[in-house]
Amino acid sequence: MEQWIQLTIDGITLGGVYACIALGYTLVYGVLRMINFAHGELFMMGAFAGVYTLQGFQDHTSLNEDLPSLTITAAIFMGIVVAVVLAVLMERIAYRPLRHAPRLAPLISAIGVSIFLRNVMLRYTNARREVYPDVFPDGSIEIGDVSVSYIKLFLIGMSILFMVGLYLFIQRTKTGTAIRAVAEDRDTAALMGIDVDRTIVLTFVAGAALAGATGVCYGMYVGNAAAGMGFIPGIKAFTAAVLGGIGSVPGAMLGGYFLGLSEAYTTKLFGAQYKDVVAFVLLVAVLIFRPWGFLGKREDRRA
């Protein structure tokens, strides 16, 4: 029993990460009807920004010991900044010129961006991992026989915080309303006086900020940053977005947690080597039986 509770907690931890990345896919897909293949790389770049910030603090100050909350906040902030800058650049250079091109063109361009970023980091780090300094307090909470480390709680809490923040941003702010309007019907939104270009950039910014921040938190959780770290979570987060119904914000969250939990239980039931297979099987199963996902709109079936 304890083991299952432990697995559930692991699943929720990982699910939160998937959900946060999946939101970026879903938002961009909503406004552009395009899969931003480079989104996982934003997550990776965020993790690198975080690790270099923390290493900087480590090398030049003693703040990592004295005031870890400050350095962690700074690291997350840097993760957001780097991811946002990259997202704006990639939208400008690689996606915007292709907005009226055939569907295949932006997709290939996005793959190009993804390959480019991953390999630039691979060369920059010489294919090594950058280790996160030991900032986060060790230790765990014991509830009965179940122990949950602080860092896991932190990751769960942060992902929920990010998601709630994004949800409020989308639902309550004027920009969020504009994003939803553009997602619904770009031409009509433009007629209503919404600056479509600006809204699309802001959508990328919102998704990237989330990915960057999640990257830093995830990097702290696993203890390092590596050039290849965005690839598998990227595919899985996309799966999560499809599971929940791509284009749907609550769907992405639900899909993320669903996938996280499925993976955790798979590890127990079939063995750890199959945990990457389950996401794929789920993806194919959803595409066969319910291509519009759990919460997606049915007319999106062929989109």
Add this chain to the structure above:
Amino acid sequence: MPGWRQHLPRPLTSAPYREALARFRETPAGANVFRFGPYALMPVLGAAAALAPTFFGTRMTFLIILVALYVLLRISDSLIGVAILALTLALLPTDMNSFEQNIMFNVALFTLLGIGLNVVVGYAGLLDLGFVAFFAVGAYLYALITAPDAGASEWAQTWDVGLTFWAVLPMALVLAALIGVLLGIPVLRLRGDYLAIVTLGFGEIIRILLTTEDYYTGGPRGMFLLPKPPFFGRELDTAYELYLVVLVLALIAVFAAERIRNSRVGRAWEAIREDEDVASAMGIDTTVYKLLAFAMGAAIGGVGGVVIAAKQGSVFPPDFSLEISINVLAVVIIGGMGNVRGILLGALLVIGLPDVLRDFSINFWAIHLDNIGQDYRLVIFGAALVAVMVLRPEGFLPSKRRVAEFREADLLQEEMAT
């Protein structure tokens, strides 16, 4: 053409050049140049190939070949042109050392793979990012049923099948096509974006399964001591002989692909690529035709896998990484989607050039980059994919229809602006 792009030098295919070329072609002298030019180029190319290694070294030779082939591909459309091209390609590596011959083998292999992927991406407009999966299927099939004692695979040791290369080729073709269909059925009812990610996932899954199912595949320890293709009592074991094998296979693939493109099926693919809804309204069963494209691409990928397994004499899971899929995609995109001639040029640029520039270094101002071809090839491919899509989406050697398709949107915009 918006903004800064108008300051770029005009590509040789732009209207003024094209018109001048067309006018030249109509004069008697011009007609003769176009008719006999390709033939005249053959001895030039042959001489360049034979002499260049002695005089210029590998790099220059490769560059000369590249330029000569580009010109040849540019102007020859006829069957004779293809025949000359094939003959030239077959004779090219005779005077090369084994390093250069290996490069040419890789170029030919990726041309073959590119032709396969091109059916999927270029003809039918479906983005397949897991092409390596079919490549792996072919390679492992070869390893499993040819080798008498294939490394760490218990299955191969228990069941000593011992077929030959030539028997495995058609089997790999069928098996890969079958797997392509099985994978395609759930996904191809949907639009391309999903296919991209599912195939990407599938490519990774295959690699994971090759590692975990070690009873069959030998896991990370792989399978080795695979036999070479037999050929009238002897074995084809040099890079050049295997290069010829790939070249013949590639020619057959080109022939098949071109024939299909000009058939009812090819036109259906084209219609689906341009507008799926309209195609479907015209009575084309889009799922069936998409499956057909997918299966054909997969089949060619499977054949490529058989060849690489025979060439290397071994198979290991890391040989079938995502990088292969990316390389093949880059070959197709950079060469020009939908165009068989472009594929060869793409393979030379994407596969050959980095190998030739393997140890090339840049030391300029504050920039010191070593081993450009080896270490930075993927960085460059990534940037190149974006650049090609943004600047020249039809690739370097595009098919005419493709240009029309990609430029249509631009033209519409320009019209609206004026």
